[in-house]
Amino acid sequence: MPTDIEIAQAATLQKILPLAQRTLDLPEEALSPYGHYKAKLGLEHLPALSGRKNGHLILVTAISPTPPGEGKTTTTVGLGDGLNHIGKKAMICLREPSLGPCFGMKGGAAGGGRAQIVPMEDINLHFTGDFHAIALANNLLAALIDNHIHHGNALGIDVRRISWRRVVDMNDRALRDITVALGGPGNGYPRQDGFDIVVASEVMAILCLATSLEDLKRRLGNIVIGSTADKRPVTARELKADGAMAALLKDALAPNLVQTLEGNLAFVHGGPFANIAHGCNSVIATQTALKLADYVVTEAGFGADLGAEKFMDIKCRKAGLQPSCAVIVATVRALKYHGGADAKKPGSDTLQALEIGLANLGRHIENVHQHYGLPAIVSINRFDADTAEEIALIEAYCQARGVRCVLATHWAEGGAGAAELARAVVAQCEQGGACAASLYEDALPLADKIRAIASKVYRAGEVVFEPKADAQLQDWQNAGWGQLPVCIAKTQYSFSSDASLRGAPEGHVLRVREVRLAAGAEFVVAICGDIMTMPGLPKVPSAERIDVDAQGRISGLF
Amino acid sequence: MPTDIEIAQAATLQKILPLAQRTLDLPEEALSPYGHYKAKLGLEHLPALSGRKNGHLILVTAISPTPPGEGKTTTTVGLGDGLNHIGKKAMICLREPSLGPCFGMKGGAAGGGRAQIVPMEDINLHFTGDFHAIALANNLLAALIDNHIHHGNALGIDVRRISWRRVVDMNDRALRDITVALGGPGNGYPRQDGFDIVVASEVMAILCLATSLEDLKRRLGNIVIGSTADKRPVTARELKADGAMAALLKDALAPNLVQTLEGNLAFVHGGPFANIAHGCNSVIATQTALKLADYVVTEAGFGADLGAEKFMDIKCRKAGLQPSCAVIVATVRALKYHGGADAKKPGSDTLQALEIGLANLGRHIENVHQHYGLPAIVSINRFDADTAEEIALIEAYCQARGVRCVLATHWAEGGAGAAELARAVVAQCEQGGACAASLYEDALPLADKIRAIASKVYRAGEVVFEPKADAQLQDWQNAGWGQLPVCIAKTQYSFSSDASLRGAPEGHVLRVREVRLAAGAEFVVAICGDIMTMPGLPKVPSAERIDVDAQGRISGLF
Numbered sequence A, B: 001m002p003t004d005i006e007i008a009q010a011a012t013l014q015k016i017l018p019l020a021q022r023t024l025d026l027p028e029e030a031l032s033p034y035g036h037y038k039a040k041l042g043l044e045h046l047p048a049l050s051g052r053k054n055g056h057l058i059l060v061t062a063i064s065p066t067p068p069g070e071g072k073t074t075t076t077v078g079l080g081d082g083l084n085h086i087g088k089k090a091m092i093c094l095r096e097p098s099l100g101p102c103f104g105m106k107g108g109a110a111g112g113g114r115a116q117i118v119p120m121e122d123i124n125l126h127f128t129g130d131f132h133a134i135a136l137a138n139n140l141l142a143a144l145i146d147n148h149i150h151h152g153n154a155l156g157i158d159v160r161r162i163s164w165r166r167v168v169d170m171n172d173r174a175l176r177d178i179t180v181a182l183g184g185p186g187n188g189y190p191r192q193d194g195f196d197i198v199v200a201s202e203v204m205a206i207l208c209l210a211t212s213l214e215d216l217k218r219r220l221g222n223i224v225i226g227s228t229a230d231k232r233p234v235t236a237r238e239l240k241a242d243g244a245m246a247a248l249l250k251d252a253l254a255p256n257l258v259q260t261l262e263g264n265l266a267f268v269h270g271g272p273f274a275n276i277a278h279g280c281n282s283v284i285a286t287q288t289a290l291k292l293a294d295y296v297v298t299e300a301g302f303g304a305d306l307g308a309e310k311f312m313d314i315k316c317r318k319a320g321l322q323p324s325c326a327v328i329v330a331t332v333r334a335l336k337y338h339g340g341a342d343a344k345k346p347g348s349d350t351l352q353a354l355e356i357g358l359a360n361l362g363r364h365i366e367n368v369h370q371h372y373g374l375p376a377i378v379s380i381n382r383f384d385a386d387t388a389e390e391i392a393l394i395e396a397y398c399q400a401r402g403v404r405c406v407l408a409t410h411w412a413e414g415g416a417g418a419a420e421l422a423r424a425v426v427a428q429c430e431q432g433g434a435c436a437a438s439l440y441e442d443a444l445p446l447a448d449k450i451r452a453i454a455s456k457v458y459r460a461g462e463v464v465f466e467p468k469a470d471a472q473l474q475d476w477q478n479a480g481w482g483q484l485p486v487c488i489a490k491t492q493y494s495f496s497s498d499a500s501l502r503g504a505p506e507g508h509v510l511r512v513r514e515v516r517l518a519a520g521a522e523f524v525v526a527i528c529g530d531i532m533t534m535p536g537l538p539k540v541p542s543a544e545r546i547d548v549d550a551q552g553r554i555s556g557l558f
Helices: A004-010 A016-024 A043-049 A072-085 A120-124 A130-150 A202-209 A213-222 A242-249 A283-292 A304-319 A332-338 A351-371 A388-400 A410-431 A446-458 A467-481 B004-010 B016-024 B043-049 B072-085 B120-124 B130-150 B202-209 B213-222 B242-249 B283-292 B304-319 B332-338 B351-370 B388-400 B410-431 B446-458 B467-481
Strands: A031-033 A039-041 A056-062 A090-094 A115-118 A157-162 A166-168 A178-180 A191-193 A195-197 A224-228 A233-235 A256-260 A265-268 A295-299 A323-330 A376-381 A404-408 A460-465 A486-489 A508-512 A514-518 A523-527 B031-033 B039-041 B056-062 B090-094 B115-118 B157-162 B166-168 B178-180 B191-193 B195-197 B224-228 B233-235 B256-260 B265-268 B295-299 B323-330 B376-381 B404-408 B460-465 B486-489 B508-512 B514-518 B523-527
Touching: A004 A115, A004 A120, A016 A031, A016 A039, A016 A256, A016 A265, A039 A043, A043 A283, A056 A072, A056 A304, A056 A351, A056 A410, A072 A090, A072 A115, A072 A256, A072 A295, A072 A323, A072 A376, A072 A404, A072 A410, A090 A283, A115 A120, A115 A410, A130 A157, A130 A166, A130 A202, A130 A224, A130 A242, A157 A191, A166 B166, A202 A213, A202 A242, A202 A304, A213 A242, A265 A283, A283 A295, A283 A304, A295 A410, A304 A323, A304 A351, A304 A446, A304 A486, A323 A332, A323 A351, A323 A410, A332 A351, A332 A388, A351 A376, A351 A388, A351 A446, A376 A388, A376 A410, A388 A404, A404 A410, A446 A460, A446 A467, A446 A486, A446 A508, A460 A467, A467 A514, A467 A523, B004 B115, B004 B120, B016 B031, B016 B039, B016 B256, B016 B265, B039 B043, B043 B283, B056 B072, B056 B304, B056 B351, B056 B410, B072 B090, B072 B115, B072 B256, B072 B295, B072 B323, B072 B376, B072 B404, B072 B410, B090 B283, B115 B120, B115 B410, B130 B157, B130 B166, B130 B202, B130 B224, B130 B242, B157 B191, B202 B213, B202 B242, B202 B304, B213 B242, B265 B283, B283 B295, B283 B304, B295 B410, B304 B323, B304 B351, B304 B446, B304 B486, B323 B332, B323 B351, B323 B410, B332 B351, B332 B388, B351 B376, B351 B388, B351 B446, B376 B388, B376 B410, B388 B404, B404 B410, B446 B460, B446 B467, B446 B486, B446 B508, B460 B467, B467 B514, B467 B523
Parallel strands: A056 A295, A056 A323, A090 A265, A090 A295, A166 A195, A323 A376, A376 A404, A460 A508, A486 A523, B056 B295, B056 B323, B090 B265, B090 B295, B166 B195, B323 B376, B376 B404, B460 B508, B486 B523
Antiparallel strands: A031 A039, A039 A256, A115 A256, A157 A224, A178 A191, A178 B178, A224 A233, A256 A265, A514 A523, B031 B039, B039 B256, B115 B256, B157 B224, B178 B191, B224 B233, B256 B265, B514 B523
């Protein structure tokens, strides 16, 4: 079997401008090319689409992630191709992959097998430069903060209370914890600082939630970068940073168009972290796709406890989006892992493990139905090794819960392999029955919002706030940020905050260690457990293998 | 008078693909669009041009820079337009501006008035992403260094002897001197470090001197990142970083095409520092332009003592380029400044000051003739306040030295204002007489190369090496790097290393404080005086004024 990059490089791509004009019925001037196979849809063209009716929005989510992986992006691409395959007008909305991790361990994030978006090297490397623009906007604000202090600190910023960090799109552990401004008076006031990876920047979350250039600028101005000694929050607007940051982000805010291996169109735009941020592609891309296609397939990060919850409670609620249904991706192997199987434990790979592990799927189905108000379809990302007995077990489990379960083979077969899934999705969309819901009202106090998610979605028995976090939430509540949604950062591997608790644990304790205010993105982050905002490289990083030949052909990216 | 950005935004641009195909006789597939007004010429197309005959190469250089500025970029653009205006097929080759300084004090670097390249906002901000790619390639190597040490340090890199710094395209003084890898064993081994601005990265110099993707990768592999405790140099190749770095730079190596306000084509590609690097646009862009046009106008950074010397001794020698003549730009105001006039000294702005200041111009003319072997033409960038008497004085001075002196008004009038300059340049090119020379042979020892530049070009009386620098040069000489050219980093404001010595000082002492090896770029840097590789922001940075409106129109960039 050829590798993903080999499949992608062997494909004959269509020029994106004529493809997009023809398929989406767009005027020529609406599209701006980036090479022949990538384009941006100009923001100025979006108002002209507002009269069109919205298509159906389909969320692809998954069981709790496992080491072998589930194939959520692959399913998103496969389902998009599958819908087109059965004659529907469908688009795909994905996040942009982060460049840094490509040089570490993680592969690219453009799907896989016959279900990929292309050109995969471009998408995985610089793409259209959005992340670079986000990094610079973030770092301009950082430079303006230290510069303001250096030149007299008229705003009285407390150097011990600056929360705004610098960012770089690289896995670089040496930058996690640094001291800056050493070397004497010419270099400013020394302080402790650190770099996050770009996708962790609040600017990324803002770009993904903004609905227009004006809204982007307003949100950038609202960013709280730290506080004065008497704890008055200081904003980016007070530093007069919002205009220049927005100028840097003007093009990045326009959604990017690429194609699948089958020539179907995908918006690939924005890529916020799925722990300290909401983990979905941009609101602008999703809203635009809904005007351009009858079916829009999108995914949210991690499992349905994190990604789907944030998709509903942060993205959809704030942007007024109404999904029609959710597809929950699972694999036999991953379900067995939730039931205790492990590649390192020979013989653990049993039918019984599968039976136990199905509880994880069941819990996600229940949440999607009861708490997010969405009809769910289970999609089994099929592997050759899966037995008929195993499949039958999953099907019976789903049937008992009144949920359709479909086998999908898009990885090996492309859209044709997801045709049945596509038909199930269309049937569900036509049947209706979605009643997209939020877990909580805006007015609910911040701490209670966290408790609502913990009890309903995670099935925690108790939420414990560190005293500092508790006091901080109260301060923000009093300062007028109480109406914001919350964004919980916890391990993706378990419903609990303990990564080793597989399956469907309940009654566990959720410990809120720290809270952060994303006043521009308009949510409050509750950190439960250790969340790494700057990854490191492994002992043998992929970078050692990545190469380009004299003809410009890249290898080693996967 | 409208501002530069207002003029640029009022212009009607031609779509770059048809313009370039038509003008340059290129096949459609040779060009890759970045939006409608920027394009890259694919590297894979360059070999097809090799059979074409080279056009004339014209270097635009200047007197020693002064606070009021001379207008070198404006003259480069104006001359390119002027040559087209008189019916010649001419192209322009410029450096890409650095984004960071746009948010500080410095304006953009796309020319000015009616002599600009457009789209100026794009060129000054992200452009086609080349600098972002360079920054990441640089920072990938940095991350791989610390990662290698963290995971056991098989190469035995001495953390006290790492010379490779990180970079960001931002004026950020707080990053000049930092400590990294604090916070415990998970974050690596703490050490002192720092960030430079992107244009100071050796990767930038490498990109600008590489002649192909293969040559780029070879040079990246040769980068010396530091040494072991016993002073053995460690290269990027040993860290297996070269392939991934080249993959990141694959698109950045392809030259960028834009147009002037008059619809003439310009390559804008690469932008190395003019002090610690050679300060010229890329070899690939210049070589390609020479195949596509009969006249190619390019500029080199700072005055002719620095920029033109490096253009000849580093870029042209290494790339086998043969310029036909040099244009030396001056203004009445700047010449008066060299004669002691000063905006802050009322009444100092006299004809006598002009007379004294002409010595600076005279010295540069002499160097260009005698040491670089190029016929020179003096171009006076004319201002309304210049009197006939002042102009006559300059003309007489040039005439006495057998040099043509032309008045140019491209700033106000575009190409038509540089028509006379264009005719003078054409006459000079047709007349021949250039005998492009290097100041020294490859075989001359490194220290003697520095002495040769100091005595011939700077007219220093003596060169003093700090003992450490002296020993270091000897080490490199012994290690086989003795054949490299040298790149002197000193103040641009004087022939000496003392910025306050205006005019044409001689007999001064050049003190070589520090030397650095750029083994990938293939030169040795001699640092004389304080050279800042990370600028800071002023008290009121331009960022505060830069804005973008709801329609995406940028303001405050100038």
